[in-house]
Amino acid sequence: MLALILMGVIALLLRNRLAKLLLYVFQVLYAGxxxxxxxxxxxxxxxxxNTGGYTDGLALSLYADSIAxxxxxxxxxxxxxFLVYATREDYFEPRFQFLFMTLQGVMMGLFLSSDLFNIFVFLEVSTVVVAILIMFNKxxxxxxxxxxxFxxxxxxxxxxxFGIGMLYRTFGLLDIRAIKEAMSLLESPHAVVLPYGMMMVTVSLKTAVTPLFSWLPKAHGTPSAPPVVSAVLSGLYIKSGVYMFIRFNDMFSPxxxxxxFFFWIGFFTSLIGFIMALGQKDIKLILAYHTVSQIGLIMMGINMASEIAFWGAVYHIFNHAIFKSTLFLTAGMIYEEYGTRNVYQIRGLFKRMPWVAVATxxxxxxxxxxPFFNGSISKYMIAHGTYDYGVTILLxxxxxxxxxxxxKYATMLFGNNPKEGRAKSDFFALSACVVMGIASFFTGIFGEGLTQFFFNYEVxxxxxxxIQKGxxxxxxxxxxxxxYHGIIKHGGLITRIGHAELTFNGIITAMAGYFIVVVVYLSLML
Structure with a gap:
């Protein structure tokens, strides 16, 4: 984690081509x-x-299991x-490199930290870094x-x-694994209802579930944000919220x-996400709202109380990172070439930008x-997590x-090319898009093997x-x-729905209401 941030500092201080080269070499070595x-x-x-050799559970700990x-x-x-894609972009200068690498370091901290207060600190730092990246072009x-x-x-x-403080007052511990063990000693579960509700507000906000998702299209779809920022936010950073949801619910599971409750939250999140996406004409906003929808699907899989659905949802985290990152990166190249993000004004991608069209x-x-693509495998696993016909209909x-x-999005691929000849796309950006696009195919073909490789789970x-699903x-x-031809293309009600969004005050009110609903529901269930 620290090494990633230090590499960003080096890039910021050196400010030359050597720094950029070191950045790439370091990232490859880090992946290794x-x-x-x-x-x-x-x-x-x-x-x-454990830091300082202290006892596990009391020390500040880094914990790496199969999911982490x-x-x-x-x-x-x-x-x-992402680094290859941004190589020749104007915004990819030392300050951006520092912030971009810092965000990666913070995400690693969120995934590996076992200490609740450390997780809080990493979340606060990531909030600042992400906000600056969104505003980078000023x-x-x-x-x-x-x-x-922000x-x-x-x-x-x-x-x-506040939730962490209440847990510390109850248990005198901050380590997630130690608190889980101590949970079974509680005389009454009601003692942790309030901290659970508070922590779930934060996690649900970071995961962008209903009704706390209105910030996401603003962050992921803002017009001038660099494409690679949108890609890392939708492809990777949003998954930190899902990861914390898994960890925190496991901590409270005794x-x-x-x-x-969260299965239905996932369903309504997914439903509202694609309805909002249908009403958009901005290609980045279509993709942003579909991040909301796909996160809802992942939440459904995690909360179906089924092993195959759970690992299908985790595999969908990986698959979503691939295809959604690809879509945001190609959307950046499309906007740069066509000068518009209006899905109805972009046509002829296969003629104008054939390799971008292939990746898309x-x-x-x-x-x-x-069939044969990665989403089909993870959705297959999620669907097999239930024998309930009603749940199958929802999926x-x-x-x-x-x-x-x-x-609707694919209409950009066809039609008349508004310009003669082919566009001259940056080789590095194009290569990154094509490789990630092709990965959507190979992670589907080898989906069974990859679930075994990543999670030791046989499917x-x-x-x-x-074949039936095909x-x-x-x-x-x-x-x-x-x-599309009968309703969406002509606008109307769906378009009006797509432009509805919560104001800042509305989002804060939704957070308070969400907290109350979680606490009341949980109190009635216990």
């Missing part, structure tokens, strides 16, 4: 080290590092692609969006601090079970769950909504069921095309 630790965890189990090291490895590898809208993000998240993390197509096939509704949105895809996918494409 992440692989080394990953294999250690696979062979020997979780790795714990998976998140670290994913982040380290993806950062290579345009009026970007500054407004960055400040909204203040909303500062207030959100205050809930976490006395609190909120699977049903692969990513669209991934996010919609096309199909989400898949249909995603398909409809990306039928066997039934060929007959997979046929359902084709029907959804047909329905999506019909819905």
């Amino acid at each position: 080290f992440a692989f080394y630790v990953f294999f250690q965890v696979k062979e020997t189990g979780p790795i714990i590092w 090291i998976f998140m670290v490895l994913m982040t380290a590898v993806f950062y290579i692609a 345009e009026k809208q970007a500054i407004y969006d960055g400040m909204i993000y 203040f909303v998240n500062v207030i959100g993390t205050a809930f976490l601090l 006395v609190i079970d909120m699977h049903v 197509t692969f990513a669209i096939l991934g996010i919609t769950g096309a 199909n509704i989400i898949n249909l909504g995603t398909t409809m949105s990306f039928v 066997h895809v039934n060929v007959d069921e997979y 046929m359902v996918y084709v029907l959804m494409i047909v329905a999506g095309v019909a819905f």
